[in-house]
Every structure is written in structure tokens, then in C-alpha cells.
Amino acid sequence: MKQKTLFISFGAVFLTVALLCSVLFQTIEGYFLSAAPTSTEAVRSPVIILDAGHGGEDGGATGTNGVLEKDLNLSMTRGLAALLRLAGYTVVETRTEDKLLYPAGTQKGHKKQGDLSNRLAFTEQYPNSLFVSIHMNTFPTPSCEGVQVWYSQNHEASKEFATAVQSEVTARLQPSNHRKIKAATSNIYILRHAKTPAILIECGFLSTPAECERLCDPLYRQELTLALFAAISEKTALPT
Ligand SMILES: [Zn+2]
Numbered sequence: 001m002k003q004k005t006l007f008i009s010f011g012a013v014f015l016t017v018a019l020l021c022s023v024l025f026q027t028i029e030g031y032f033l034s035a036a037p038t039s040t041e042a043v044r045s046p047v048i049i050l051d052a053g054h055g056g057e058d059g060g061a062t063g064t065n066g067v068l069e070k071d072l073n074l075s076m077t078r079g080l081a082a083l084l085r086l087a088g089y090t091v092v093e094t095r096t097e098d099k100l101l102y103p104a105g106t107q108k109g110h111k112k113q114g115d116l117s118n119r120l121a122f123t124e125q126y127p128n129s130l131f132v133s134i135h136m137n138t139f140p141t142p143s144c145e146g147v148q149v150w151y152s153q154n155h156e157a158s159k160e161f162a163t164a165v166q167s168e169v170t171a172r173l174q175p176s177n178h179r180k181i182k183a184a185t186s187n188i189y190i191l192r193h194a195k196t197p198a199i200l201i202e203c204g205f206l207s208t209p210a211e212c213e214r215l216c217d218p219l220y221r222q223e224l225t226l227a228l229f230a231a232i233s234e235k236t237a238l239p240t
Helices: 010-032 069-087 111-125 156-172 189-193 209-215 218-234
Strands: 047-052 091-093 129-137 148-151 198-205
Touching (some): 047 069, 148 156
Parallel strands (some): 047 129
16 A cells, blocks of 8 residues: 555545544533543543554555555554544554564564563553554455454453444444454453553454455545544543
8 A cells, every 4th residue: 555545634634623523522512511421530531542553574464455454553543643632632652653662682583572562561651541552353254344342351441442432433334333342361462461441443354355445545544533532532531
């Protein structure tokens, strides 16, 4: 995929601002003024840590059209970071470039673990945070579709955030998505070890041609981003 398609264009940013105003208005009207946030005190005003999965020599999954997961992940986190910052959230991104996060000089064979450890370290650096990892799915059956959300079992709020994301995506974009949120096991290192609320969002299946094409469409990614933004804003209060 050409690099220029991976980043939000000026026009898209303008559209994002317009859509953000709409979502914010609905959020304020329908939520902040009518009900107190239901999440625990510890996550009322969290730093939002956005984690674009993979990077550098680790491309992640390859789409049916050749797109690399790492690039779509980064495009999603950058768009979501922009929205959240516009709304007043404090946002930290684990990566803003095409690279893994292992320390310089890490030996071959230890790079993946070094990368994961450094991503996890963000949750330790920001104890009052929500960790949102963005990935794309793949499966041998080329008809699988839809967002799938995983949650860490170490903090009760993780499940609340996962539920909010899954239901916002279903309500706004994927009415036929009947996937249930899933508790992460030891196979998802960061969610297994994070002490803070943490979720991992598989945004769709790159192994399914139609969904792969959708995920390559900046406008679709923006719609997805808005659903994620709505879910996060439902379960948190803006920092004061
Ligand atoms: Zn991945």
C-alpha cells in the first residue's frame, strides 16, 4: 500500500473534526449531562495508551491485496490519537514510526520479547491508564469478518472497555457482528501482564478480501476510529 494512503489527509482531518463535533455533541447530550461515568474511580481520567501492533521488520499479517498489518495498525492509532487529543485526552503512543521497540543492540532471537516488554512498560509508567492495542486479524477461512476484542483479566475495567468497543462497533458499523469479547490468556503477553485496564482490538480480517479492502479504505478506518472513540469516551471522564 502506498504510504500516502496510510496517513490522514488534510481533507480527512477536516472530516474527522466535523464528525468529532457530532460525536462529542451526542456524547455530551446523551451521556455526560444525564449520567455519571460508570467506570471505577481509578480509570475516570486515564491516560490513553495507544499501541500500534508490530512494526519494522515485523509486518504482522499480510492482507489478500498485499497490505501489511503494521501499516494499518499505525494508521488507526494515529487517527484515534488525533481524535482523543482534540477531545482533551492525554494520549501516549507506543510507536509513531515503522519500527519495533526493542532496545538498540538486542540480539537476534530476543527482539520480539524486547519489543513486547517495552510496550508493557508504558502501562507501568502510566498507572492510571487505559492500554488499547490495535491489530488486524487473519484466519484460514476466507469468510471471517468483523471486529474482535480481547481484554486483560487483571483489572475489572478491561472487560467494561472491551464490551463498550464491541457494542459500539456492532451498533454503528457491523450489525451482523455477533462476536463475543474474549478474555486474554497467556498468548497475549501485554494483556496477560498489564496491571492497568488493557484491551486488544482485532479490527478485521485481512485474510478476507472484502474486509481487507474495507480496512484499506481511509474513510472506513475513520468510521471504525469514531466507534472506538465513542466507546472510550463512554467509559471515561475527560481529564480535568
Ligand atoms: Zn497483529
